[in-house]
Amino acid sequence: MGLLSFIKGAGEKLFGASEAQAATADDLKKEVEKHGFNAEGLDIQVDGDKVTVKGNATSTEEAEKIALALGNTLGVAAVENELKVDSPAADAAFYTVVKGDTLWKIAEHHYGAGKGGKYEVIFDANKPLLSHPDKIYPGQVLRIPPLD
Known part of the structure; x- marks a missing residue:
C-alpha cells in the first residue's frame, strides 16, 4: 500500500500523544478497534511520528481505513501501510x-x-x-x- 502522509498536529488526541510523538502502539490499536476494525494480529510499530502497520486485512478498503484510523491521530506524520490484503482492489x-x-x-x-x-x-x-x-x-x- 505504501506510505501515507498526515498533518501530525491534526487529528484525534489519544492518551500519551503530542504533536512531537504519536501515541503508543497499544493506544493506536485501541483506536483501530474503536472504529470497528479487528486489530488482532496487527503489528503496529511507532517510531517518533511514523507508524508502521503490518498484518492482514480482508480488503483494500479495510487496509486503507485502518491506515487512516492510525494516521488521523495527533502526533502521526506518516503511516507505512504494509498490510496484506485478501481481496485486492484498486487503491483509492x-x-x-x-x-x-x-x-x-x-x-x-x-x-x-x-x-x-x-x-x-x-x-x-x-x-x-x-x-x-x-x-x-x-x-x-x-x-x-x-x-x-
Missing part, C-alpha cells in the same frame, strides 16, 4: 482536508464539475471514520474512491 486516492472544504466541494474537485452530489460516495468510503458528512476538519485525510 487520498485527500487532506483544508479550511473551507465540504464533502460536496471535494467531490466536485475529484469527480468533476456538477458531481458534487457524489459526496455520499466519499462519505460512505470513510465510514465509520466519519459519523456525519458535515464533520470533517482541516488536516484530516480522507479516502476518495474511484467512481464506478
Whole structure:
C-alpha cells in the first residue's frame, strides 16, 4: 500500500500523544478497534511520528481505513501501510482536508464539475471514520474512491 502522509498536529488526541510523538502502539490499536476494525494480529510499530502497520486485512478498503484510523491521530506524520490484503482492489486516492472544504466541494474537485452530489460516495468510503458528512476538519485525510 505504501506510505501515507498526515498533518501530525491534526487529528484525534489519544492518551500519551503530542504533536512531537504519536501515541503508543497499544493506544493506536485501541483506536483501530474503536472504529470497528479487528486489530488482532496487527503489528503496529511507532517510531517518533511514523507508524508502521503490518498484518492482514480482508480488503483494500479495510487496509486503507485502518491506515487512516492510525494516521488521523495527533502526533502521526506518516503511516507505512504494509498490510496484506485478501481481496485486492484498486487503491483509492487520498485527500487532506483544508479550511473551507465540504464533502460536496471535494467531490466536485475529484469527480468533476456538477458531481458534487457524489459526496455520499466519499462519505460512505470513510465510514465509520466519519459519523456525519458535515464533520470533517482541516488536516484530516480522507479516502476518495474511484467512481464506478
